[in-house]
Amino acid sequence: MRRWAGRTNEPLFWGLFGGGGMVSVFLMPVLIVIFAFLVPFGVFGGAEGTYETMHGVLTNWFVALVLFVVLALVLWHAAHRFFHSLHDLKIHPPEIVRVVIYGVALLAPAIGYSLFLVEAATS
Amino acid sequence: MAHSEAGGVMTVEVQRYRPDVDDTPRLVSYEVPWTQDTSVLDALNYIKDELDSSITFRWSCRMAICGSCGFMLNGEPKLGCEQFLRTYAPGPLRIEPLANHAVERDLVVDLEPFMTKLAAVEPYLHPDPTGTPEPGNLQTPEQMTRYGQFAACINCMLCYAACPQVGLATDFLGPAAITAAVRYNKDSRDFGNAQRLPLLDQEDGLWPCTFVGACSTACPKGVDPAAAIQQAKFAATMDWATEFVMPHHGAPGAKDGGHA
Amino acid sequence: MTGAPTSSPTGPRPEDTRPAPARTLDVGRLAQADRVARRREEGTGAGDGTVSQRNPYRPTMKRTWFLATKEYRAYFLREGAAVVVGLFVLNLMLGMVSIAAGLDSWTWWVDLQRNPFVLVLNVLALAAAVLHTVSWDQLTPSIIKVQRGTRFLADGWIIAQQVLLLVIFAAVMVAWLGGAWS
Numbered sequence: 001m002r003r004w005a006g007r008t009n010e011p012l013f014w015g016l017f018g019g020g021g022m023v024s025v026f027l028m029p030v031l032i033v034i035f036a037f038l039v040p041f042g043v044f045g046g047a048e049g050t051y052e053t054m055h056g057v058l059t060n061w062f063v064a065l066v067l068f069v070v071l072a073l074v075l076w077h078a079a080h081r082f083f084h085s086l087h088d089l090k091i092h093p094p095e096i097v098r099v100v101i102y103g104v105a106l107l108a109p110a111i112g113y114s115l116f117l118v119e120a121a122t123s
Numbered sequence: 124m125a126h127s128e129a130g131g132v133m134t135v136e137v138q139r140y141r142p143d144v145d146d147t148p149r150l151v152s153y154e155v156p157w158t159q160d161t162s163v164l165d166a167l168n169y170i171k172d173e174l175d176s177s178i179t180f181r182w183s184c185r186m187a188i189c190g191s192c193g194f195m196l197n198g199e200p201k202l203g204c205e206q207f208l209r210t211y212a213p214g215p216l217r218i219e220p221l222a223n224h225a226v227e228r229d230l231v232v233d234l235e236p237f238m239t240k241l242a243a244v245e246p247y248l249h250p251d252p253t254g255t256p257e258p259g260n261l262q263t264p265e266q267m268t269r270y271g272q273f274a275a276c277i278n279c280m281l282c283y284a285a286c287p288q289v290g291l292a293t294d295f296l297g298p299a300a301i302t303a304a305v306r307y308n309k310d311s312r313d314f315g316n317a318q319r320l321p322l323l324d325q326e327d328g329l330w331p332c333t334f335v336g337a338c339s340t341a342c343p344k345g346v347d348p349a350a351a352i353q354q355a356k357f358a359a360t361m362d363w364a365t366e367f368v369m370p371h372h373g374a375p376g377a378k379d380g381g382h383a
Numbered sequence: 384m385t386g387a388p389t390s391s392p393t394g395p396r397p398e399d400t401r402p403a404p405a406r407t408l409d410v411g412r413l414a415q416a417d418r419v420a421r422r423r424e425e426g427t428g429a430g431d432g433t434v435s436q437r438n439p440y441r442p443t444m445k446r447t448w449f450l451a452t453k454e455y456r457a458y459f460l461r462e463g464a465a466v467v468v469g470l471f472v473l474n475l476m477l478g479m480v481s482i483a484a485g486l487d488s489w490t491w492w493v494d495l496q497r498n499p500f501v502l503v504l505n506v507l508a509l510a511a512a513v514l515h516t517v518s519w520d521q522l523t524p525s526i527i528k529v530q531r532g533t534r535f536l537a538d539g540w541i542i543a544q545q546v547l548l549l550v551i552f553a554a555v556m557v558a559w560l561g562g563a564w565s
Contacts, residue, residue, distance in 0.1 A: 002366060007326075011364070012360075015363075018357075021519055025516045025519045025545055026516070026545060026548040026549035028471070028515065029509065029513055029516055030549065031471075032471055032508050032512050033509065033553075034556055034560065036509065044561060047486070059483055068479070074469070078465040081466065088459070115483075119480055119484035142437060199452075227439050269530065287448055333458075337458075350526065
């Protein structure tokens with residue numbers, strides 16, 4: 001990797017941001033309608049019915065990994081826009097705030113997937 | 124438009140600033156007679172000729188190609204020659220210097236920062252380092268289409284006045300300069316991508332842009348600088364990824380891909 | 384042209400015989416900019432007996448700049464919407480862990496979505512997600528340019544492709560949960 005004055009890792013940050021924004025376009029409206037409204041209000045047979053349908057597929061470690069990675073991208077997208085909004089508001093926090101904001105987008109899926117594996121193994 | 128609105132006298136408020144006297148700018152009102160074909164630039168010339176000869180502003184061609192007479196008209200960056208008083212009837216119309224620029228006097232802003240940024244992206248053809256071009260350095264219509272839209276820029280700086288990121292970070296390379304870089308990067312006769320990349324892919328290069336899109340709304344020539352910047356971000360990301368995977372790979376930005 | 388060989392196929396052109404221009408940036412306008420910058424640094428501008436009376440007024444951006452125009456407001460709403468969608472992603476990850484833990488915890492998560500507070504957040508998340516989809520669809524055609532000869536593919540095709548993905552994904556999810564494969 002060549003270095004020059006002022007070069008940042010922003011291409012990586014922006015690339016992940018763009019990927020998250022792209023999948024979010026067709027993923028999130030559908031997921032929100034289904035899991036925030038249709039499933040809780042019994043359209044697909046309530047908790048029991050959806051559990052029957054989804055449990056076997058979602059507890060596959062690879063399927064879950066793909067899902068967590070995709071959701072991580074969407075979360076990264078949110079973190080990236082939030083961080084840049086701080087700049088828009090003329091707030092220039094110390095570097096640690098940046099680490100925390102993007103850290104949530106990295107750690108939340110990592111912890112989520114770990115918990116998922118533990119629960120899947122013990123249930 | 125109703126016939127009664129085809130003319131009259133309009134209150135035109137102009138921001139005045141005298142560097143040797145004033146601490147801050149102030150608005151001064153003038154009563155300007157207008158008809159159907161009175162442009163904002165005509166109004167300013169009327170004020171200078173008839174009301175106050177000390178008013179200072181830049182202009183030249185009167186036909187939206189020299190890019191000299193950019194002002195904020197009621198808070199929006201516009202070319203004075205291209206807008207008509209009838210649009211702002213019954214008034215008042217507020218004329219201020221381009222936003223996000225240091226004001227030298229009245230409506231005249233400091234051009235040097237922009238000129239320095241524009242020159243820095245080397246907006247001219249870099250010849251093929253491996254040999255001479257074909258006689259005439261020919262290009263097909265398809266090759267011209269790739270960059271043609273971005274070549275229409277007249278350097279009027281309206282996009283800099285529209286862009287909030289220019290106002291937030293004055294060192295930001297900015298819409299027109301990046302567009303000029305992309306215009307040459309996409310030119311089949313140019314071989315300067317590698318030289319321009321370090322200027323684009325750096326903190327004050329492409330990355331202050333958050334795709335507000337105001338530059339493209341403001342552009343009087345339909346250039347769409349926002350598109351140029353996002354395409355440059357995409358190309359810079361591809362170059363970064365290529366170098367990350369293959370650190371010893373050849374010069375990035377070679378003329379083989381479909382992007383800048 | 385710099386470094387042009389003298390034996391080009393068409394023979395040397397008249398302009399090739401001129402001395403090559405210096406390939407440095409320190410010419411003309413940049414040198415002028417340098418002089419101006421140097422004068423500023425040295426404070427040899429206004430008020431020291433030189434001709435220049437320069438004393439530029441430098442306006443600053445207000446912190447509330449994003450309220451100034453409709454375009455800025457739409458931009459800021461779009462950026463803020465991403466954070467609301469991000470909250471729902473955290474919620475969804477919780478749901479993933481719940482379904483792995485068994486029927487009881489999955490039932491708890493599904494019931495949680497009917498909690499009034501969560502419900503309000505979810506309604507906001509849907510609005511934010513739709514705003515994101517619409518605004519992203521509008522912006523994508525300026526990044527993805529598909530050239531066909533001397534024209535570019537119409538923006539509508541790029542947008543249609545994204546809408547199609549959404550419809551396919553929705554259809555697959557509804558079919559799956561509706562029991563099409565069970």
